[in-house]
Amino acid sequence: MPGFAKDGATTVVVTTMTLAVNMLTGVMVARTLGPNGRGELAAVLTAPYVFGWLLGMGCGKAVTFFLSRNPTGGAQLFTSWLVFMLPISAIAVSIGEFSLPWLLSAQSIETLSLARLYVPTIVLVMLSDLVLGLVLGGQDFLYFNVMSFVQPAGVAALYPLLWLSGHFTVASAVVAQAAMAVVMLAAATTHVVRRHGLAWPNVDIWRRTFWYALRAHGEVVSGTISQRLDLLIIPAFLTASSVGFYAIATNVSWIVVSVSGALSTILMPAAAHRGESGRSLVIKSLHATFVIGTVLGGGLFLFADTAIRIVYGAEFLESALPLRILLPGALAYAGACVFINGLYAENRPFTATLAQALGMVVTVAGLLSFLRLGGILAAAIVSTAAYFLVFATAGILYRHAAGLKWHAFVPHLSDARAILHRLLVILHLAPHRANGVSIQKAGE
Secondary structure, three states: OHHHHHHHHHHHHHHHHHHHHHHHHHHHHHHHHHHHHHHHHHHHHHHHHHHHHHOOOOHHHHHHHHHHHOOOOHHHHHHHHHHHHHHHHHHHHHHHHHHHHHHOOOOOHHHHHHHHHHHHHHHHHHHHHHHHHHHHHOOOHHHHHHHHHHHHHHHHHHHHHHHHOOOOOHHHHHHHHHHHHHHHHHHHHHHHHHHHOOOOOOHHHHHHHHHHHHHHHHHHHHHHHHHHHHHHHHHHHOOHHHHHHHHHHHHHHHHHHHHHOOHHHHHHHHHHHHHHHHHHHHHHHHHHHHHHHHHHHHHHHHOHHHHHHHHOOHHHHHHHHHHHHHHHHHHHHHHHHHHHHHHHHOOOHHHHHHHHHHHHHHHHHHHHHHHHHHHHHHHHHHHHHHHHHHHHHHHHHHHHHHOOOHHHHOOOHHHHHHHHHHHHHHOOOOOOEEOOEEOOOOOO
């Protein structure tokens, strides 16, 4: 547990840094390009990520799980899945090109044309899922965190250069995003090959891992729809400015999921590697998630108007109310991510799919029924309801799969204090304590 606590705290810190960088780039886009430009950029960038996740066949989860259980199988996992993913990614690009006119029907011709040019980056999204899955499965959490930070940090460096040169537009921002995606994938692939090597593809290994991937893919698809369908569908019904307002609300609310739920990123490989003893990691991660999320989400809820005015400008104040509606659901979804990764560690990927599928049904039905009438407020309400449903369902299913009693999930006040103190110790903001006594440096 101490090793996981250190890795977990590092992940939370790096995630926070990544979000801060993303916030800076978001602010720059909002203040220089305005609501319309912010909405156009969101519309262009969303589709490749969504299609990449939808058609990724669950490979990232599969290779993470099997490499966690068998640390010597990385080379064959990589090549076996690479051979399979290349043609699938080509099909995904074709589907994306075909779907864009409908998905962006309320946007300008220029936005649609730019989105068509960006769609091939679906290949990068799918291959990155494979490569980063191997990084996680190899328990190389520090390198995973570095790679997670490199891409947004590179974009944050390129945006000001483009602005200073007088070439910062929606199109140049899209090019910067694509360039950094290529850099990140190349670096991560090199790392994986150096660590695990290369081997001939093995059909038997692919077949055995594909069943896990296929079951996991349902959760990935359902989760992607629950998380991003609102932002994917809104451009078909509402104007670019409404897309921009809602993009701000979702991005800010997702800070709670990303920071408080950061532990879930490394939870599955760590828990799968430990076997039954990994269940304690799941419970403690759940407690830490709610402690961090409550503090962070509560602050955002109270100061939403002020924060948006200061960071994005007064013209984005329409984002404040949907943000407040989304925040409770974001905290619930962060907790759901812990349960879902616990189910993955228990070799129950299809069970995880059931929880996300219920949320997907609520999301799809709610958006199609209320989006045109209620606009972005309806989208926020539907998303929050779906997130709470996913949390409740995932918790019930994980309890059953792990054979735990309900009281095992109830935190004590001392647990919350211990979580906060451990994080502060790791961040060197508090002294280490042994048996309740502070251990000071020698000579103090």
